[in-house]
Amino acid sequence: MLCLFLLQLVAGLSERPQNISELSKMLYGYEYKGKWTSQKMEQQFHYLTVEQGDAYMIFLSNNTQQNSNDVIDRFEFQLLNPKYQELKQVIGMFKLTNYSDSDISFENTSVLNYTTAYKFRRNYYSKENCEIAYTVNVEFQGDNYDKEHAKIKVHMQTHDNSLDSHCDVDILMDLMLDTTNYLLVIIMYCAMSVMICFTQFLCVTKLCKALLENEEDPNKISLFAVGYLTIQDSYICLQNLYEALINYQYFQYFILPAFFYFLLATTCDMKLIWIVWRSRHLEDLFDQQRMRRAITYFFAQFYFSLILYFLLMYFFFTYNWFICLTGMCLLPQIIHNIRLGNNPRFISYFVFGILVPSMLYQLYNRGCPSNLRGLEPSLAFCMIYLSEYLLQIIILYIQYKLGPRSFIPKCFLPKQYNYYRTLNIQEDYEECAICLTSLMDDPFDTEAPTQKLVIKQAMQTPCRHWFHPSCLRSWIDIKMQCPTCRSELPPLLE
Incomplete structure (x- = not known):
């Protein structure tokens, strides 16, 4: 008895939807993808110049609470030309009316609200005066009546009363459930x-x-x-x-x-x-x-x-x-x-x-x-x-x-400057502004006092300030400014 009940339950779940409420439970909120093909050679929706491309659609309800018992009353679609978002695309929405239980379809004439975009330049053209005759058919493969085996066919065709030449469209969409993870x-x-x-x-x-x-x-x-x-x-x-x-x-x-x-x-x-x-x-x-x-x-x-x-x-x-x-x-x-x-x-x-x-x-x-x-x-x-x-x-x-x-x-290259000058022991020089010692006594000189030469070299900036070579070279590695007057220094001539 339990096995028979389970078989009946499974069979009941895969039964053909009898009304729009059962169909809504099956299709609501799921995204379907496939291909669209044009039945016209002319340009459609401003710039759909190719004959086919990728298409996406989803069945929705006006209820913002997103309840699973909601009845679908509209569907949104996206036509890409040819595939990726930064290329040409059309995004539109139809209100679903005139549901037929016999062939599971919607058919009516509705005003199409759609927008177009090109490479995300935000140049949108909103059209609200396009009267489009549409049919939406839901077919199932074999006896499997579920969302995975549902095949959605959409046909959009210009209504005779449409006044906008850009709404002269004749497009077929063939879609299946999007199973991308x-x-x-x-x-x-x-x-x-x-x-x-x-x-x-x-x-x-x-x-x-x-x-x-x-x-x-x-x-x-x-x-x-x-x-x-x-x-x-x-x-x-x-x-x-x-x-x-x-x-x-x-x-x-x-x-x-x-x-x-x-x-x-x-x-x-x-x-x-x-x-x-x-x-x-x-x-x-x-x-x-x-x-x-x-x-x-x-x-x-x-x-x-x-x-x-x-x-x-x-x-x-x-x-x-x-x-x-x-x-x-x-x-x-x-x-x-x-x-x-x-x-x-x-x-x-x-x-x-x-x-x-x-x-x-x-x-x-x-x-x-x-x-x-x-x-x-x-x-x-x-x-x-x-x-x-x-x-x-x-x-x-x-x-x-x-x-x-x-x-x-x-x-x-910028002009380099020779900072080196020869010191004369018989003249008086200002002290090094970096280490605050005499130019004759280089604190970084490793030679013994008895081995130091009488004539030494020091560095003089273009602004005429004196420094030990080791002191100024260390300073230049940090900042190309004179330590005394902050004037800009030229590159050192090696």
């Missing part, structure tokens, strides 16, 4: 984001510790490169937060990388910015008014750049040439090395652990066919983007090994 795609993306964020967190923490313990010189790190890193991390945080808010059913997945990137950008990255910025404004630390003015000016520039970057990414993130420009995150460090002209450092965990991981997001968006942004994969873009990063890393390493200006022709 979006949850797995989202989990893989969030896991990748958390791993990248954790790697950057460790490397930024290590760099901050090295700078505070004087193992690395903060003056040799580009403030623009560090600021750009913080802006990129802030954008990734905002992007994940946006995905969490619009995809509320996956909120718990997207909010995790958003939270970690928020911590990275607001704590570690900002601490690194402060360390690098402070090393360039040591003289302002003793004047509160100058310090307050300098901090205000810096953060005004930073937040202006942050907002500008967000706006540019909002409007141009689908353009490959723009993303290639954003990949030049090592260029500020290269220019910083050239400008200083001293011996640069190649900090491997700064390059490979902090700046390079940011490129993985763009490689994911442009290289993965099932990326969450719906962008079209491009092998050419991925190759160019990787080559761009590799070239920047090679230039940084050449600067470290051969000098920051070794690859620049001499005609483009």
